[in-house]
Amino acid sequence: MSPSAFPAAAYSTLWGLAVALLPAGAGAVELRTNTALATAGYYQLSWAADGPVELVESPDPAFSTSRLVYSGPDHATVLSGKRDGAWYYRARRNGDGAPGSWGPPVEVTVRHHSLNRALLFFVIGGMVFGMTVALIVRGSRSPA
Amino acid sequence: MDPVNSAILDPLTGWIVLAGFSALWIALGWYWGRHSDELDDYVLAGRGVGLALGTATAMATWVTSNTTMAAPQIALQMGVWGMLGYSLGAVGLLMFAPLAQRIRRLMPTGYTSGDFVRLRYGKTAWRVFLGISLFYSFGWLVSMGMAGGILIHALTGISYHYGMTVILAICVGYTLLGGFRAVIGTDFIQALLILSGLVVIAYLAIDKVGIGDIHESLLAERPELLNLLMPASIMFLFNNLLFGVGEIFHSNVWWSRAFSFREGVGFKAYTLAGLLWAPIPVVAGFVALATPALALNVPAADMVGPMVAAKILGTTGAILVLIMVFSALSSSLDSLLAATSILVTEDIYRRHFRPRASADELRRATARIIVGLGVLTWLLCAPRLTTLAELLYFTGAFVASTIWPIAAGLFWKRANAGGAIAGMVLGSFAGLISYFAIGFYVAALVGAAVSMICVLAASALRPGDFAWASLAETHPQKQGATT
Numbered sequence: 092m093s094p095s096a097f098p099a100a101a102y103s104t105l106w107g108l109a110v111a112l113l114p115a116g117a118g119a120v121e122l123r124t125n126t127a128l129a130t131a132g133y134y135q136l137s138w139a140a141d142g143p144v145e146l147v148e149s150p151d152p153a154f155s156t157s158r159l160v161y162s163g164p165d166h167a168t169v170l171s172g173k174r175d176g177a178w179y180y181r182a183r184r185n186g187d188g189a190p191g192s193w194g195p196p197v198e199v200t201v202r203h204h205s206l207n208r209a210l211l212f213f214v215i216g217g218m219v220f221g222m223t224v225a226l227i228v229r230g231s232r233s234p235a
Numbered sequence: 236m237d238p239v240n241s242a243i244l245d246p247l248t249g250w251i252v253l254a255g256f257s258a259l260w261i262a263l264g265w266y267w268g269r270h271s272d273e274l275d276d277y278v279l280a281g282r283g284v285g286l287a288l289g290t291a292t293a294m295a296t297w298v299t300s301n302t303t304m305a306a307p308q309i310a311l312q313m314g315v316w317g318m319l320g321y322s323l324g325a326v327g328l329l330m331f332a333p334l335a336q337r338i339r340r341l342m343p344t345g346y347t348s349g350d351f352v353r354l355r356y357g358k359t360a361w362r363v364f365l366g367i368s369l370f371y372s373f374g375w376l377v378s379m380g381m382a383g384g385i386l387i388h389a390l391t392g393i394s395y396h397y398g399m400t401v402i403l404a405i406c407v408g409y410t411l412l413g414g415f416r417a418v419i420g421t422d423f424i425q426a427l428l429i430l431s432g433l434v435v436i437a438y439l440a441i442d443k444v445g446i447g448d449i450h451e452s453l454l455a456e457r458p459e460l461l462n463l464l465m466p467a468s469i470m471f472l473f474n475n476l477l478f479g480v481g482e483i484f485h486s487n488v489w490w491s492r493a494f495s496f497r498e499g500v501g502f503k504a505y506t507l508a509g510l511l512w513a514p515i516p517v518v519a520g521f522v523a524l525a526t527p528a529l530a531l532n533v534p535a536a537d538m539v540g541p542m543v544a545a546k547i548l549g550t551t552g553a554i555l556v557l558i559m560v561f562s563a564l565s566s567s568l569d570s571l572l573a574a575t576s577i578l579v580t581e582d583i584y585r586r587h588f589r590p591r592a593s594a595d596e597l598r599r600a601t602a603r604i605i606v607g608l609g610v611l612t613w614l615l616c617a618p619r620l621t622t623l624a625e626l627l628y629f630t631g632a633f634v635a636s637t638i639w640p641i642a643a644g645l646f647w648k649r650a651n652a653g654g655a656i657a658g659m660v661l662g663s664f665a666g667l668i669s670y671f672a673i674g675f676y677v678a679a680l681v682g683a684a685v686s687m688i689c690v691l692a693a694s695a696l697r698p699g700d701f702a703w704a705s706l707a708e709t710h711p712q713k714q715g716a717t718t
Contacts, residue, residue, distance in 0.1 A: 131467035131674060132459045133312040135535065167534040171312050172457025203459070204673075209466035216473020216680045219687055223480065223642060224330070230646025231333040 119194040120144050120182040129201045133171035136197065140166065142186040149179045152196065173201045243545040243553045249391025252557050253398075257405040260565060263424075264409025264417040284419060284495045289504030292419045293492060294511050295426035295566040297328060297483075302516050303429075303563045304382045305627060307540030309471070310520030311533065313676075314460030316468035318520030320475045327479035328509030334484065335493040335501030337645055341706045348490040348641075349582035354706050355644045356652040363659050364640075365582055367633045368485055372575040373615065374630035375482075376608065379568045380616035382537070386560050389538040390545055390553050399616050402561070406568040407609035410576075411602055415495060418569045425562035429515075432559030436544045436552070437518040443547055444525045452527035460524065471676040474631070478679035481634035484641045488574040522547070576604040631679030632666025636686040643690050648701045654693025662686030 125135045138144060143164045149157040161168045162185060170178075177200050184191035284292070302321075310318040342351060348368065353361035380399050387398025409417050450461070459465050483489045493501050522543045526533055531546050533539045541560060545553035580601045585592050592600070640655035666682025 131312065131676070132465070133536070137534075161532045163532060165532050165534045169311065169533045169536045169539075170457075171536075172314060172453065172460035174459055204466035204470070206464060206466055206469075209464075209469040212470040212677055212680060213473060215684050216477060219680070219683050220326075220473060220476060220480075222687065223638060223683075226639075226642055226646060227330060227333055230642075231337070233646075 119192050120184060121194050122146070122180055122182050122197040124180075124197050124199050127199060129173065129199055130204055132173045132201055132203060133169065134173075134199055135167055135169045136180055136199075137167035138182055138194075140182075140184055142184055144182050145185040145190065146180060146182040150176060152177075152179050152198070154179065154181065154196070175201050175203055177201075243550060244391045244557070246391050246393045248550075248554065249387060249393050249557065252554055253387070253401055253561070256558060256561055257401065257408075260405055260409045260421055261412065263421055264411075264413035266413075267417040267420045268413025282495055283497050284492075284500065285497060286500050286503055286507075288419050288423055289492070289496045289500050290507040290511070291426040292422040292566075292570070293328060293489075293504055293508035295422040295429065295563075296488060296492075296570040297324070297508065297512050298426070298429050298515055298563050298566065302512075303519055303560045304386065304537055304540050305378075306516035306519040307523035307543070308536045309475075310523040311460075311526060311536055311539045313468040313471050314457075314462065314465055314524075316463065316465065316472060318517055318524070320468065320472040321516035321520055322513045323472065323476040324479035324516065325509045325513035326476050327481075327483040328505050328512060330480055331483045331489055331493075332502045332505035332509070334642070334645055335489075335496070335505050336499075338490065338493045339496065339498060339501050341645070341703055342494070343707060344709055345490075345494055345706075346581045347578045348485060348487045349578055349586075350708065351490070351644070351706065352640075352655075353582075353586075354708055355701065356640070356655045360640070360652050360655045360659070361582075363656055364485070364637065365578075367637060367659060367663065368487065368578065369575070371482070371486065371630045371634050372571060372578070373612070374627065376568070376571055376575070376612040377615045378627050379564050379571070380612050381619060383561070383564050383568075384616065384619070385535070385537055386541050386557070386564070389541050390557050395619060396617065400613065402564055402568065403609050403613050403616070406565055406572060407605060410569045410572045411605050414601075415491070415573050418573045419495075421569060422566045425566040428562040429559055429566075430511075432555055432562075433515060433518045435555065436522060436548065439552070440522050440525055440543070440547050444528050448528045449525050453524060456527040467674065467676055470674070470680070474628075474676050474678070474680040477635045477638065477683040478628065478631040481631065481636070481638050481679060481683065485634055485637035486574070487578040488570050491574045491577060572605050572608055575608055576601050579604045579608075628675035628678055629670060631675070632670055632682045633663045635679035635683035636660075636662025636666060638683050639687045639690040643694065647694060648703075649694045649698035650690060650701070651693055651697055651699035653697065654690040657693060658686035658689035661689055 120138045120140050123137050136146065143162065145159065146161040146168065147154070147157040148160045149155070160170070160180070177198055179196050179198050181193045181196040183193045306318070306321040309321050313320070338345070338351070345351065349361060349365055352364040380403050383402030384395040384399030387393050387401070388395045409421065413420070453460050496504060519540055523539045525543055525547070526539060529543065529546050531543060533542060541556050544556040548555065580597055584600050584604070585597060589596070636659045640658050643650035644655065662682040662685045665685040666678045669681040670678035
């Protein structure tokens with residue numbers, strides 16, 4: 092089985108299992124997300140840590156490639172404008188000494204609403220607005 | 236744990252700025268309120284507010300935590316359409332202009348929006364309306380108290396709870412001292428500070444970062460923010476418009492201004508205020524789109540506006556932002572405290588418990604209610620349960636359901652109590668379901684649509700024949716019956 096055919100969810104499960112079985116190393120940072128499913132492309136990740144941390148993002152649960160999302164002393168970050176897909180995050184302490192070990196990964200799935208649903212709401216909103224304007228304009232012109 | 240560890244100002248600077256402006260607002264409150272002994276003077280500024288002050292107070296009040304803090308939040312979450320959609324909030328002010336004119340003409344001695352609903356639809360509709368209106372008022376008060384705490388924490392590192400306490404205490408203080416005259420007077424100064432600050436920030440954002448860099452970094456890191464077909468933001472457009480319309484149509488903040496303006500001022504003041512307000516969310520929202528270009532971490536979405544501005548402008552700029560947003564929050568908090576206190580005094584205290592209360596007693600009750608509202612707001616702000624936008628839009632389901640009962644009630648003789656009650660109850664219910672089932676960005680839209688159907692159906696099935704003259708109720712204090 093090629094790596095690409097291996098389901099992302101299975102990677103995630105195996106990775107989570109491996110992390111759970113191994114003792115958390117010094118400097119591991121535990122991430123939390125405010126939602127596991129983001130239907131508008133935004134979400135917040137937060138963590139508790141005494142010093143600066145380094146947070147990375149990857150489309151791959153094994154983090155074969157990753158992007159630095161944040162490095163600094165804050166305790167949360169907001170991500171937005173994400174496209175559909177599964178995104179994986181992990182963090183570690185990175186103070187003056189050697190970086191700590193990576194904490195357990197967190198997965199967030201981005202699945203935007205369908206465009207048809209969005210356009211349906213747009214049309215309903217336009218109708219309500221148009222009728223309200225018509226009510227006021229006609230009412231203002233007629234005598235009290 | 237507070238999420239920010241990288242505030243640009245030190246806490247001492249923050250405390251100095253807060254102390255200086257707090258002293259200024261309190262002094263102005265005392266100065267403008269020293270002759271407000273009569274009830275009409277204290278709660279409606281003597282019903283003689285002119286065009287300049289009227290426009291400034293309407294605009295400044297609408298520039299609130301909504302605009303300065305939540306507009307950048309929405310731009311960060313919903314992108315370009317979020318930014319532009321937020322400016323559709325101006326439509327609420329523009330649409331209220333003809334309503335303000337009609338309210339002033341039909342109810343020359345009215346005090347509250349509750350008066351209108353009670354006289355127009357009867358007591359059941361009135362009580363449903365009061366429930367919605369007070370719920371919304373607390374939602375707005377809490378969102379602004381939270382915004383104060385968040386802003387001060389983001390810029391100075393001062394704890395959220397200290398900042399929130401300061402802003403609530405100051406606004407309660409000067410509203411208590413000066414009543415509605417102080418609210419309108421400080422609004423004028425605050426409007427000037429807000430407008431100048433925003434223009435400077437927007438100019439510097441474009442000058443220092445550049446449109447090209449902003450676009451490239453958005454495309455690389457947050458591509459959906461540039462997508463004009465992003466589904467949630469498409470849903471958000473009319474939702475935000477209808478939310479703004481609902482807020483303005485029902486809230487006593489805007490009705491009390493309609494009552495306080497001189498005859499003929501309301502239409503022009505609200506129209507001008509809408510036109511002046513419309514570009515503000517675009518400017519405020521635009522700065523949030525510079526976040527990736529600035530490599531700025533945003534720990535909470537509702538902090539993004541002040542954080543980007545502070546990053547662009549440095550220490551001096553951060554002080555300017557603190558002053559500007561402190562002004563914006565104060566101008567709305569004081570208005571809401573004043574308007575909600577008179578709503579509670581008139582519609583609950585007097586109408587339900589003390590129908591024979593004298594004008595002096597009502598004035599004293601209004602002052603006590605202002606303090607009570609401040610304390611209750613503090614208690615609700617303390618746990619910081621949600622983000623600003625989510626809290627605000629939760630109330631959207633309720634307020635949008637009042638659009639048609641109010642508008643049809645003002646213009647249609649055939650609108651009736653059954654339609655109004657069904658519209659408010661079923662509209663709120665449907666809006667809440669959609670809030671939880673789909674998202675905050677559809678709650679107001681669904682609430683308004685269901686409410687409109689109820690009002691239309693009831694008016695068609697059992698048309699009423701309302702006598703407009705019955706809205707011109709004389710307040711007992713005017714009759715001299717109980718004073």
